[in-house]
Amino acid sequence: MALKREIPLASSVPLPYPSPVMPRGKRTVFAVTCPESGGRIGTIRFHKQDKMGVAWKEHAGKLMKYCSVCRKHVKPKFKEERHSK
Ligand SMILES: [Zn+2]
Secondary structure: OOOOOOOOOOOOOOOOOOOOOOOOOOEEEEEEEOOOOOOEEEEEEEEOEOOOOOEHHHHHOOOOEEEOOOOEEEOOEEEEEOOOO
């Protein structure tokens, strides 16, 4: 009687972790508005501070957004939005 041992094929596991680790800290929703027309361009989510300790304003300061009212890219304004749900 020969006992055959089945060797599982999953010898090389591509992902060492089952799921990506979610960053800590809440994300805040900001309303993006145009400084010229005052129109709402959209919303954006930022961590108040990322893992490098960079405040969201650092990231937001480099952003340009297209305003459909002015028909150009503008340096948008951000207003924090509260979301109760
Ligand atoms: Zn505009």
